[in-house]
Amino acid sequence: xxLQLTSPLDMHLHLRENSMLQNVAPLSxxxxxxxxxxxxxxxxxxxxEMLLAYKKEILEATKEDNFTPYMTLFFSSSYDYNFxxxxxxxxxxxKLYPAGITTNSEGGVAExxxxxxxxxxEAMSALDIPLxxxxxxxxxxxxxxxxxxxxxxxxASAFPNLKIIMEHxxxxxxxxxxxxxxxxxxxxxxxxxxTTLDDLAGGMLQPHLFCKPIAKRPEDREALxxxxxxxxxxxxxxxxxxxxPKSAKEAPGCAAGVFTAPIALQALAELxxxxxxxxxxxxxxxxxxQKIYKxxxxxxEVVLVKKEFRVPKSYGDVVPFLxxxxxxxxxx
Amino acid sequence: xxLQLTSPLDMHLHLRENSMLQNVAPLSxxxxxxxxxxxxxxxxxxxxEMLLAYKKEILEATKEDNFTPYMTLFFSSSYDYNFxxxxxxxxxxxKLYPAGITTNSEGGVAExxxxxxxxxxEAMSALDIPLxxxxxxxxxxxxxxxxxxxxxxxxASAFPNLKIIMEHxxxxxxxxxxxxxxxxxxxxxxxxxxTTLDDLAGGMLQPHLFCKPIAKRPEDREALxxxxxxxxxxxxxxxxxxxxPKSAKEAPGCAAGVFTAPIALQALAELxxxxxxxxxxxxxxxxxxQKIYKxxxxxxEVVLVKKEFRVPKSYGDVVPFLxxxxxxxxxx
Numbered sequence: 001x002x003l004q005l006t007s008p009l010d011m012h013l014h015l016r017e018n019s020m021l022q023n024v025a026p027l028s029x030x031x032x033x034x035x036x037x038x039x040x041x042x043x044x045x046x047x048x049e050m051l052l053a054y055k056k057e058i059l060e061a062t063k064e065d066n067f068t069p070y071m072t073l074f075f076s077s078s079y080d081y082n083f084x085x086x087x088x089x090x091x092x093x094x095k096l097y098p099a100g101i102t103t104n105s106e107g108g109v110a111e112x113x114x115x116x117x118x119x120x121x122e123a124m125s126a127l128d129i130p131l132x133x134x135x136x137x138x139x140x141x142x143x144x145x146x147x148x149x150x151x152x153x154x155x156a157s158a159f160p161n162l163k164i165i166m167e168h169x170x171x172x173x174x175x176x177x178x179x180x181x182x183x184x185x186x187x188x189x190x191x192x193x194x195t196t197l198d199d200l201a202g203g204m205l206q207p208h209l210f211c212k213p214i215a216k217r218p219e220d221r222e223a224l225x226x227x228x229x230x231x232x233x234x235x236x237x238x239x240x241x242x243x244x245p246k247s248a249k250e251a252p253g254c255a256a257g258v259f260t261a262p263i264a265l266q267a268l269a270e271l272x273x274x275x276x277x278x279x280x281x282x283x284x285x286x287x288x289x290q291k292i293y294k295x296x297x298x299x300x301e302v303v304l305v306k307k308e309f310r311v312p313k314s315y316g317d318v319v320p321f322l323x324x325x326x327x328x329x330x331x332x
Numbered sequence: 333x334x335l336q337l338t339s340p341l342d343m344h345l346h347l348r349e350n351s352m353l354q355n356v357a358p359l360s361x362x363x364x365x366x367x368x369x370x371x372x373x374x375x376x377x378x379x380x381e382m383l384l385a386y387k388k389e390i391l392e393a394t395k396e397d398n399f400t401p402y403m404t405l406f407f408s409s410s411y412d413y414n415f416x417x418x419x420x421x422x423x424x425x426x427k428l429y430p431a432g433i434t435t436n437s438e439g440g441v442a443e444x445x446x447x448x449x450x451x452x453x454e455a456m457s458a459l460d461i462p463l464x465x466x467x468x469x470x471x472x473x474x475x476x477x478x479x480x481x482x483x484x485x486x487x488a489s490a491f492p493n494l495k496i497i498m499e500h501x502x503x504x505x506x507x508x509x510x511x512x513x514x515x516x517x518x519x520x521x522x523x524x525x526x527t528t529l530d531d532l533a534g535g536m537l538q539p540h541l542f543c544k545p546i547a548k549r550p551e552d553r554e555a556l557x558x559x560x561x562x563x564x565x566x567x568x569x570x571x572x573x574x575x576x577p578k579s580a581k582e583a584p585g586c587a588a589g590v591f592t593a594p595i596a597l598q599a600l601a602e603l604x605x606x607x608x609x610x611x612x613x614x615x616x617x618x619x620x621x622q623k624i625y626k627x628x629x630x631x632x633e634v635v636l637v638k639k640e641f642r643v644p645k646s647y648g649d650v651v652p653f654l655x656x657x658x659x660x661x662x663x664x
Contacts, residue, residue, distance in 0.1 A: 140550055141534040142474070201533070201546055202473040205586035210537040218472055251582055252651075254537035319584075 001306040002332065003269055005282055007033035007297045009289045012132075012167055012187045012238025013261065014038045014103075015058060015069075022061050023316040024243050027262040029062035031331055033286070034297040036070045036132070036238065039095055040104040044074035048087055055090070066298040072132065075109065077116055081123035092293060093130040093165070098148075101136050102212040102256060103242065108134075112151050114158050121159050130163035130185075130293065131155075135174070136213055142197075145213050146173040156181035163292070168192065168240045170213045172223035178234055185292050187238025188228045190267055191258040191321055196221050207249045208319050211242065212256040229275050231283035236292060239264050243318040260321040263311050267322060269304050269329040303332040333638040334664065335601055337614055339365035339629045341621045344464075344499055344519045344570025345593065346370045346435075347390060347401075354393050355648040356575050359594040361394035363663055365618070366629040368402045368464070368570065371427055372436040376406035380419055387422070398630040404464065407441065409448055413455035424625060425462040425497070430480075433468050434544040434588060435574065440466075444483050446490050453491050462495035462517075462625065463487075467506070468545055474529075477545050478505040488513035495624070500524065500572045502545045504555035510566055517624050519570025520560045522599055523590040523653055528553050539581045540651050543574065544588040561607050563615035568624060571596050575650040592653040595643050599654060601636050601661040635664040 013028060013035040015021050028035055037058060039045035045054055051071050058069040073079070073087070075096035097108030109117075124131055133155075137147035152174075156164055166174055166186040178184050195215045200206055209215070227235045241264065242257025249255060260267070265285070272281045290296065309330040311322045345360060345367040347353050360367055369390060371377035377386055383403050390401040405411070405419070407428035429440035441449075456463055465487075469479035488496055498506055498518040510516050527547045532538055541547070559567045573596065574589025581587060592599070597617070604613045622628065641662040643654045 140528065141530050142549070196472070198473050201542065204584075204588070205537075205539055205542040206584055207537055207539065207586065208584055210533065214533055217474070250584060252536075252538055252540055254539065256536070 003278060003281070003304040003329070005265065005285060005302045005304065007300050008265060008285045008302055009033060009237065009297055010035040010239045010241070010261065010264065011236050011289045011293070012036055012038065012189070012240045014040070014240070014242040014257070016243060017041050017054075017057070020243055020245075021057060023318065024241075024259070024261060025058055025061040026064065027315060028241070029065035029067035031262070031265050031302055032067065033300040034068035034070055034295070036092060037072060039072045039074040040097065040102070042104055044104060044107055045072070046074050046076060048090065051087070051090055066300055068298055070293070070295065074107065075120075075131070077109070077120050079120045079123070081126065084123050084127055084129060088127055088129070091129070092295065093132050094124060095132045095134070097134045098136060098138065101134055101138070105134070112154075114154065121155070121162055125159050125161040128163075130165055132165040132167050134167050141214050142216065145169070145171045149173055149177045152177055152184060153181065156184050159183075168213060168238060169224065170216050171220045175223040175227055184234070186235050187240070188224050188235050189238060189240045189258075190260045190264050191215065191240075192221065192224055193228055193271060194267070207254040208321070208323065209258060210249075210254055210256055211240070211258045225275070228284055229272060229277040229280060231280035231288060233288055233291070235284070236289040237264075237268070237285045245317045246314065246319050247317070249319065258321050259315070259318050262315060263320055263322060263327065265302065265304060266309050266327045266329045266331065270327050273328070304329045305332045335610060335613070335636040335661070337597065337617060337634045337636065339632050340597060340617045340634055341365060341569065341629055342367040342571045342573070342593065342596065343568050343621045343625070344368055344370065344521070344572045346372070346572070346574040346589070348575060349373050349389070352575060352577075353389060355650065356573075356591070356593060357390055357393040358396065359647060360573070361397035361399035363594070363597050363634055364399065365632040366400035366402055366627070368424060369404060371404045371406040372429065372434070374436055376436060376439055377404070378406050378408060380422065383419070383422055398632055400629055402625070402627065406439065407452075407463070409441070409452050411452045411455065413458065416455050416459055416461060420459055420461070423461070424627065425464050426456060427464045427466070427499075429466045430468060430470070433466055433470070437466070446486065453487070453494055457491050457493040460495075462497055464497040464499050466499050473546050474548065477501070477503045481505055481509045484509055484516060485513065488516050491515075497624075500545060500570060501556065502548050503552045507555040507559055516566070518567050519572070520556050520567050521570060521572045522592045522596050523547065524553065524556055525560055525603060526599070526653075539586040540653070540655065541590060542581075542586055542588055543572070543590045557607070560616055561604060561609040561612060563612035563620060565620055565623070567616070568621040569596075569600070569617045577649045578646065578651050579649070581651065590653050591647070591650050594647060595652055595654060595659065597634065597636060598641050598659045598661045598663065602659050605660070636661045637664045
């Protein structure tokens with residue numbers, strides 16, 4: 001038994017820089033045709049020069065494969081129409097972080113004042129540049145995504161021609177809001193389809209499952225599965241694969257992030273097969289993103305075969321999701 | 333400024349065995365007059381011989397201090413009246429764990445069948461031996477305590493002469509149930525008065541704050557504070573101080589437990605002072621327990637002074653709660 005996927009896309013990917021990028025970028029380019037590259041480097045990507053240099057670094061690291069890094073800028077309300085127009089050919093989206101909400105997001109938006117954001121968001125609307133948002137408040141960790149929903153709704157209403165991507169949604173509340181606005185879309189990760197807070201902290205504490213947004217309740221996971229397994233046209237796969245060295249994960253002050261890129265397609269196949277939804281995987285991991293972002297990624301045929309795959313204990317010094325577990329699907 | 337506490341009691345304490353016990357027991361006996369010693373050793377304490385041997389080990393390790401280890405048995409429905417009567421002078425309470433719910437609890441109760449538990453619980457009622465319960469279901473981690481409440485209520489109603497101690501309560505729901513039954517009492521830990529899930533996983537992940545039951549929501553913490561700070565007669569201090577070696581905490585599969593014993597009184601003084609409730613601390617850390625358990629602990633005067641105390645980074649190989657932080661109160 002085999003499964004052919006055409007041009008799989010990962011619409012939310014952290015590649016970091018330097019030696020970490022050298023380690024992880026080829027692990028994405030091997031099986032994905034393209035990926036939306038997050039801009040929360042140190043410092044974050046905020047200029048054309050930085051963006052082009054970062055793109056070049058990624059292309060160099062992935063040159064063995066036919067792989068398109070779709071670039072993003074780190075949102076700032078100082079971006080104006082002319083600046084964004086000059087960048088239009090080099091970026092696919094802009095990523096907005098609330099200040100301090102996750103890794104390297106200190107320079108994010110501290111306050112959601114629509115009038116202050118308006119010039120940049122109107123320029124993005126006019127240029128058809130989607131806005132990707134890490135939508136969390138600074139409240140209690142289990143409530144952060146739900147508390148951010150009014151901001152999603154306010155932005156969606158105020159800028160009806162702006163495509164807004166609710167990144168890595170984790171709650172039933174977010175899946176509901178998503179359906180209420182024509183211009184809201186969402187990415188869903190692998191690990192939020194697999195886990196709840198129970199997997200992180202219900203037994204022993206598992207730092208390699210610690211991420212932001214934190215995995216939520218069983219009924220939240222069910223709501224995500226319902227959209228992903230049915231390849232709802234408003235959702236697409238975005239791994240949020242976020243590598244940290246083992247030393248930063250297995251220590252007090254453990255960094256947030258789950259590294260899924262090299263095992264994502266295999267684990268998705270296992271999940272979709274379990275629910276008898278394998279026919280929808282192509283749409284979830286590629287077709288929906290192509291329509292939402294209006295992109296045509298490099299043609300790449302990835303064949304998965306029904307053969308056991310033992311997930312490595314680590315890739316370099318990065319421990320992957322499901323490390324040392326056996327999946328039923330392998331990349332051919 | 334100073335604060336004198338007479339015979340402080342820790343009514344929920346894990347001392348482990350062997351070298352760990354040698355390390356941690358003197359840290360409790362230094363500042364506490366007595367403590368209720370949990371029986372979840374490996375194997376758990378289930379016979380008179382084991383109980384007496386364990387008591388002897390503790391008395392040896394704490395011989396420098398005037399300290400009473402109040403002993404407990406690990407609950408089994410096989411205990412009958414005559415067995416318990418023969419032990420009456422040597423134990424203060426019996427601790428019931430649902431099977432597999434926390435460290436070394438595999439031999440706990442798998443099913444709460446009142447009729448199966450009745451002979452033992454009636455014997456305990458007749459002998460006035462309190463039943464201490466780790467009250468969690470096997471459900472979603474944030475719901476476990478709330479889901480267990482019907483069992484607390486059923487037991488409290490079925491055995492009205494049995495004193496039932498709801499151990500280390502963490503939720504507003506538990507504080508409410510506590511007040512609804514005359515024969516329900518509760519212990520409250522230091523760390524559940526200080527932390528919520530946000531402290532564990534809202535920023536970086538902090539394995540040294542990982543415990544069972546997991547710390548809950550801000551409104552749950554408020555409900556606990558309301559009882560503890562007012563020294564409500566149904567609650568008493570029980571640290572649930574649960575040491576694990578650093579190597580077991582700072583690794584995947586991190587063990588559950590927060591080690592608070594050596595800094596508990598200082599941190600409680602800081603907390604009660606912050607809320608202008610210092611006058612209630614004596615009642616919370618000793619008087620209530622004396623009344624609930626009908627005990628007269630060894631007379632010990634512990635004087636706390638308003639002088640900065642830098643919490644050590646570790647005690648032996650155990651990292652304490654608030655490690656390396658500065659408290660405003662010291663033991664004189």
